[in-house]
Amino acid sequence: MKRVYLDNAATTKLSPAVLDEMMPFLTNIYGNPSSPHFFGQQTAAAIDHARQQIASAINADTGEIIITSGGSEADNTAIRGIAERYSKKGRHIITTAVEHHAVLHTCELLEKQGYEVTYLPVDEYGAVTAEQVREAIRPDTILVTVMFANNEVGTIMPVAEIGAVCHEKGVFFHTDAVQAVGHVPIDVKAMNIDMLSLSAHKFHGPKGVGALYVRKGIVVPALIVGGAQERNRRAGTENVPGIVGMGKAIELACDDIDEKGRRMTVLRDRLITEIPKLIPAVKLNGHPTNRLPNNVNFSIKYIEGESILLMLDLNGIAASSGSACTSGSLDPSHVLLAMGLTHEVAHGSLRMTLSDETTEEDIDYVLEVLPRVAERLRNMSPLYNGQLD
Numbered sequence: 001m002k003r004v005y006l007d008n009a010a011t012t013k014l015s016p017a018v019l020d021e022m023m024p025f026l027t028n029i030y031g032n033p034s035s036p037h038f039f040g041q042q043t044a045a046a047i048d049h050a051r052q053q054i055a056s057a058i059n060a061d062t063g064e065i066i067i068t069s070g071g072s073e074a075d076n077t078a079i080r081g082i083a084e085r086y087s088k089k090g091r092h093i094i095t096t097a098v099e100h101h102a103v104l105h106t107c108e109l110l111e112k113q114g115y116e117v118t119y120l121p122v123d124e125y126g127a128v129t130a131e132q133v134r135e136a137i138r139p140d141t142i143l144v145t146v147m148f149a150n151n152e153v154g155t156i157m158p159v160a161e162i163g164a165v166c167h168e169k170g171v172f173f174h175t176d177a178v179q180a181v182g183h184v185p186i187d188v189k190a191m192n193i194d195m196l197s198l199s200a201h202k203f204h205g206p207k208g209v210g211a212l213y214v215r216k217g218i219v220v221p222a223l224i225v226g227g228a229q230e231r232n233r234r235a236g237t238e239n240v241p242g243i244v245g246m247g248k249a250i251e252l253a254c255d256d257i258d259e260k261g262r263r264m265t266v267l268r269d270r271l272i273t274e275i276p277k278l279i280p281a282v283k284l285n286g287h288p289t290n291r292l293p294n295n296v297n298f299s300i301k302y303i304e305g306e307s308i309l310l311m312l313d314l315n316g317i318a319a320s321s322g323s324a325c326t327s328g329s330l331d332p333s334h335v336l337l338a339m340g341l342t343h344e345v346a347h348g349s350l351r352m353t354l355s356d357e358t359t360e361e362d363i364d365y366v367l368e369v370l371p372r373v374a375e376r377l378r379n380m381s382p383l384y385n386g387q388l389d
């Protein structure tokens with residue numbers, strides 16, 4: 001059966017060139033990077049090199065990169081770290097209603113510990129403005145955390161403008177850029193970003209490894225203690241193969257990022273323009289143009305998202321109803337609800353996320369299968385009474 005993988009926002013395929021780079025560190029090169037002997041120096045040097053690759057991909061300095069176990073740990077480290085370290089200055093944090101749960105649940109935890117969190121509402125496309133951030137900043141605000149691009153609907157936030165407002169007001173600015181790194185160009189200096197989370201498995205690197213960029217001069221206490229690794233900012237013997245793979249993957253992803261983005265945008269826009277012609281009563285979720293080059297998200301009215309996914313899977317197409325973390329639960333997406341969708345419409349959402357390996361034929365196949373599946377499900381649906389819209 002033809003198989004089409006369109007769930008790259010959940011995770012991506014490890015690039016063969018990345019595996020080649022990792023292989024020696026899974027076999028012959030195994031020293032502990034903290035050991036002073038030859039074996040340790042070999043792996044320590046490999047980590048230095050990877051750190052350089054990560055730093056240059058986002059225009060940071062090598063000393064500003066803390067390697068973590070992934071995006072979730074990077075988000076936790078940034079938010080909990082700033083809250084702990086700067087609590088004397090204030091206990092107010094600003095975020096948005098559409099963040100990843102790694103940010104939202106961390107903020108909820110801090111609320112239980114006496115911090116105050118403002119969850120900025122978003123517009124119909126899932127975006128906040130820099131003006132909203134400005135108006136929410138108070139004298140006791142210590143942190144603004146706004147994602148770079150949304151993992152469900154792909155909308156890109158005005159990060160550089162938000163960064164400029166935060167700097168003007170003297171408030172730290174963290175961005176969860178897990179969906180953006182390797183997909184759109186990022187310059188932490190030009191964009192006034194103080195802290196940024198990234199994760200290797202979202203750009204064809206290995207799972208279980210990520211990084212937090214922390215601008216020089218900002219102190220973020222370690223979340224995990226017990227060793228002097230990462231200059232005392234993250235304890236634990238390093239995941240050397242993972243780190244080496246992340247370095248190679250970010251280099252490859254950022255190499256001709258514009259060209260790959262343009263190619264994916266063409267395929268993305270084919271789905272965005274063709275699906276409404278082939279299936280009545282659909283709604284595009286997220287901004288029509290200011291979105292990730294690989295993200296398509298539609299609500300297909302009168303159908304349950306889960307049943308579309310099941311039928312697509314039976315036809316070899318892997319998609320998602322939103323985020324991998326919430327599928328399996330029956331709660332509709334917090335992102336779609338925050339954008340003003342009704343529970344019913346939010347339930348019928350379908351996310352398809354492309355990679356640079358997605359082909360024209362893959363898109364043809366989706367455009368052939370999806371309308372058939374949608375029609376069949378609608379005919380069976382108790383929500384659908386024969387009238388659309």
Ligand SMILES: *Cc1c(COP(=O)(O)O)cnc(C)c1O
Pocket residue numbers: 009010069070071072073075100102147149150151176177178179199200202208209210
């Ligand atoms: C995937 C994702 C995360 C979590 O990253 P992990 O490396 O899987 O922990 C955090 N934020 C966003 C926006 C994501 O898409």
